[in-house]
Amino acid sequence: MNYQIDENGFYGPYGGAYVPEVLYSNVENLSRNYQAILNDPDFKKELSRLLKVYVGRETPLYHSPSLSEVYNTKVYLKREDLCHSGSHKINNTLGQVLLAKRLGKTRIVAETGAGSHGVATAMACALLKLPCFIYMGEVDIQRQFPNVGRMRLLGATVIPALSGSKTLKDATNEAFRDWINNPLNTFYVLGSVVGPHPYPDMVARLQSVISQELLHQVPEITGKEKPDYVVACVGGGSNAAGSFYHFLNDPEVKLIAAEAAGKGLDSGFTAAATFRGKPGILHGSKTKFMQTNEGQVVEAHSISAGLDYPGIGPLHAWLSDTGRAKFVAVTDDEALDAGLALSQMEGIIPAIESAHALAALSQLNFKTDDVVVVCLSGRGDKDLETYIQYSNSKKTAHGNV
Amino acid sequence: METFKKNRLKTIFKSPEKKVSIYFTAGYPALTDTLDLLSLLAESKVDFVEIGIPFSDSVMDGEVILESHKVALENGMTIEILFDQIQKIRAQVSIPVVLMGSMNPVYQYGFEKFCQRCHEAGVDGLLLPDLPLDEYEKYYRVWYQQNDLAPIFMISPQTNGDRMKRIDELGEGFLYALSGNSTTGSTSEIGDNSEYLQRLSNHKFINPVVLGFNIKTKDDILFANQFADGAIVGSAFVKTLKGGFNKERTKHFLEQLM
């Protein structure tokens, strides 16, 4: 099976570039040039220099004693939370902003959900001196406020997305609309493996630095040649794509994708696109997303702003159909519990997004000598309020019993 | 060619006069206003209409039309209802109708069935801005042809000469030229793009070219007509429907426009 895009930008039936004519030449130009730019020795040198000295790569592969004990196996955390900016998103934004400069673009727009991608874009723009405009749903502005302050401090303009569910999907719509209105000077830095070709492949390649490092870290640190499991959360799917990338063609490495079930798969408040979605065309690509029979997009729900998106990238729709990756659904409460547990047991506060990947472990059966790598995609500083509220509400609930 | 003998759109463009078209969203402001609006526009001097299929996430649209999509969906508008409405009124009105919308609702409805229903209901053209030309050619063209449905494609300031030629070869009825780089109903002025408009008017198209987006007034229409075969008024018209369809108010707007 092939898990790379074909010459038309498709993974099996998924992908492609469904964009209006105003954006056609931009997308086409990017398609024609991105691989050459990403593979250009000078570009590679500059990007890897920045990933080292600015982001702090490579990120550690850390053996988690408590999770290993809980699951009676060997759990390792790939510490993307230690990246400058606080999440894996900066691997992608530095690459795309450098690329935008190569293409002569002078203005950057991006969407953000949790604010992680917004912050990472704002940092890349501050460093590389490009004006930066970030669309963020009004609901997300409220629930991830620390990141809004960070973006502004970094010099970015944060524009509230007021349409629809006022979350990530709508911020993405607004970013596309901005790009349609400014196609000449503007580059759209998409935050995940979604959108029209070549974004899904381009973002996957930029995030593949994660699995690239695992290729040598796993043998060095675990003593095993390769991991038995790689586990990651999926919003659009960029940290998962980056963690899976170099293992896609090795069936011995089991790939696990944790989707946000929200309040439960059958609650009507969920974001689990492979469970509750079907194929259609959204944000420029054919992929799976939640929609009505009439093809209207259904609003997602997740406690985690970064996973609160009705779809997934086309690669993941394909990994799900082919069975190459196993998709599991994790509820809000399961994720919060897993996040609080890691905080208390090991002093690491994970982003609520990443906590979904941690919670997925309880749905899997491991052998004692399995090497289980979990991508800890980000840190939970932005989520403190949600964690504290949840933790207090649990205490009160117990107190009342 | 046999195919377009009955296509109303193709027929009206046989005459050299400049054309005016009005866009409105199906099911807005009220679910059944589609019918009254079509009758009113058919009685007016408007040459053809475009009816928008509401979509929850239309990226091509600005505030005014987005709001109309939202209200239309709340009103319960669906593709099936729209076809029924058009079919019902078709016996009384002969004005050409173009449907316009995002791909996903059409894709979910079933592309082939959609084209057949267009034919049955009396729809003359179909414009899906996010439909790639390659996909049209490979998969969908045959259904447009079997159902007398004119494929309408867009041209933008970003479209180079070679691509204009290809779009012109694939398109039928007319070509929808954007007045500039924008979503619908933006504040930009159509006069800001004179180089592009000149390029449009110099290019030897097989099809008529109609200019759309941000055309709000009679002056805008006259300006557009210097470069194209007609103009389409969208957001400015939809704006007049806000708060409820009022026949006199809409008539007045149309009189001012033409």
Ligand SMILES: Cc1ncc(COP(=O)(O)O)c(C=O)c1O
């Ligand atoms: C820390 C973190 N992890 C994961 C995600 C989800 O994105 P993706 O699925 O593209 O990795 C986000 C999105 O904001 C995030 O902030």
